[in-house]
Every structure is written in C-alpha cells, then in structure tokens.
Amino acid sequence: MSAAKTPTLADVADRAGVSPKTASRVLNHEGNVRPDKVARVLAAATELGFTPNEFARLLRTRGSTTTIGVVTADIGDPFWTGVIRGVELAIGDPDRDDVGHPQRFILSASTRERSDREPEIVAAMVDRRVMALLVVPTTTDQSYLGALAERGVPVVCVDRPAAGTDVDAVVADDDGGARRGVELLIAQGHRRIAFVGRPSVYTTAERIAGYRAALRAAGIVVDDRLVHPTITDAASVGPIAERLLSLDDPPTAVFTADVAASIGMLACRRTRSWRPAMVAFSDFDAAPVVEPTVTVVHNDPVELGRRAAELVLDRLAGYTGPPRRVRIDTPIIERESHLA
Secondary structure (H helix, E strand, C coil): CCCCCCCCHHHHHHHHCCCHHHHHHHHCCCCCCCHHHHHHHHHHHHHHCCCCCCHHHHHHHCCCCCEEEEEECCCCCHHHHHHHHHHHHHHCCCCCHHHCCCCCEEEEEECCCCCCCHHHHHHHHHHCCCCEEEECCCCCCCHHHHHHHHCCCCEEEECCCCCCCCCEEEEECHHHHHHHHHHHHHHCCCCCEEEECCCCCCHHHHHHHHHHHHHHHCCCCCCHHHEECCCCCHHHHHHHHHHHHCCCCCCCEEEECCHHHHHHHHHHHHHCCCCCEEEEECCCCCCCCCCCCCEEECCCHHHHHHHHHHHHHHHHCCCCCCCCEEEECCCEECCCHHHC
C-alpha cells in the first residue's frame, strides 16, 4: 500500500473553494481576505493535515508548551480584562497541576469586535503553538474552531457559544438576567420600559428575548419603538434618548443591555431633564458611586474566565467527552436606580 499523499497548498485551496494565492495569504497571515474565506481555508488546512509553518507541529506536539491563547472582543473594555483575570486565577491554581505543566501562561489578543480579525488571530496563535484556545466569538461562523478541536486542540468559547460547530462554551444567563431586571422595573409600576444596547452576535439577542418575555408575562404589549439594540458606543445613546423623549408616551424606565449603554444613559441623566428608572446589565466601576447608585444584573466576567479556563484544563488533563455548555448565574444587585 502506498503512503498517503502529502497535501499541498493547491489541495487546501481546492477544498476551500479559493485560489492558491488566497489560500497562501490566509496561511501566511497577510490579511485582506474576507472572513468567510479565512474560515474555509483554515478548516480545509486542518482537515487535510496541511503543515504550513508551525501549524502541524502544534497538533503533533501539543503539551510541549504551557501557553494558552485567549482571544477577547476588546481588551480595552474592563469586562474582558475581568475575563482574563479569571483565566489567570484558574491556570495559576497550584491545585491544578494535573495537566503536568504547573507553569502556565497566557497569550492574549483582541479582535476589537471586528469579525474579520477572529480567524486570523486564532491562526496566528496556532502558529505560535498555544496548547489550548479560549475564544470570544465575534463572527457568525466558528466552524474552523470545530476543525481544530477535532484534531486535538482544546477549544472553549467564552460569553458566546460557537456558531456552526459544537465546542465547549461558558456563557452567562443573559435571557434570565434581563428578564429579572425588567421584572424589577415592572414591580415598581413601570409599563413603558425602553431597551438600549449594542448589536452583538449572541448576547444582545438573548437579553432582548428576556426583556420581551418579562413584558409579555406582565401583560404588557411590546412597543418596538422602545427597543434600540443599535448603539456603537456611550456617545451614541444621546440621539436615542432624544428619539425616546419625542414619543407621545415616552418611557419611564430603561433597561441598558451593556456597560456602554449604561454609561451613555448616565450621561443623558446629567445633561437632560429626563430621569427614568434604570436597571443595567453588567456591573461597572461607577455603578455603586454615582447618584443614584445603579441597580445591575451581575454577569461576573472573572467567573466567566475562570470557568472557561477550568474546562480547557480538563481537556488538557485528558477529558475527551462531548462538548459542555456551562451557564453562570446573573443575580440582581439592587441599589437605587430602579426606584427612581
């Protein structure tokens, strides 16, 4: 029997449905390639066992390094800093030496919420022989992560599950947390409750679902004019506040779905006469010190990172079972803003 043919760059390009030049650009991290093509090329390279640079050596020698790759959405956001802190707590735990490498380190990078950067950063980390990956998904397709996992690279998604494949994931109870936050406002007598947040691959949709569920359960008709999952940053909350105030029956309360929306709404409270009651998803540094102090749904980023790192350490220690989905609690921290 003849030996199996060694896959070539042309084979990878053919399987991915791209030109050899495009495949080369992806595998050499040259950029300027559409995200969907990057994902297809990386998946094809993994499936065929193609070996550019360090890629295959990682798959053959996993365990010769103690580095764990962490890909977050925006390293400048304190939330993702908290996630990395949780990862550090888990991998630095002296009781977790079962992997056989008591000295473990993190290689971190940020996609800055740009979907085109995610596959390229993951590929670059694989080239640098990370022993496992923790990834915050920002694209609508993580099938390339499934291909890596099938070849023995432990992969855990953080805060958002993978799309297009099934790998370990740790997420917050976004739906339930939002539902409880809106129920708190309803209990104070509010019927006109706005939703303000940023677009997201996964989390905002879950929080909108919880918002709508709470209103329906209370017999309140959802007014889509009050739902604004469209902000880009805190500054963009102002124009939305103006639109809400221009309605014949403006909202008396607001549920802010992320920290940027919360900070933007606090700024609106200072510069406008509007003083709606408020519940925020995610705690933040200013929440317990502003006036009024902000009631929050607490999705603990440190706990997200810690639990995700524990799953990846289990894989490194030999766990080969099916993918796991861990959901962390999102309790309400009652302060003052929901009473406004």
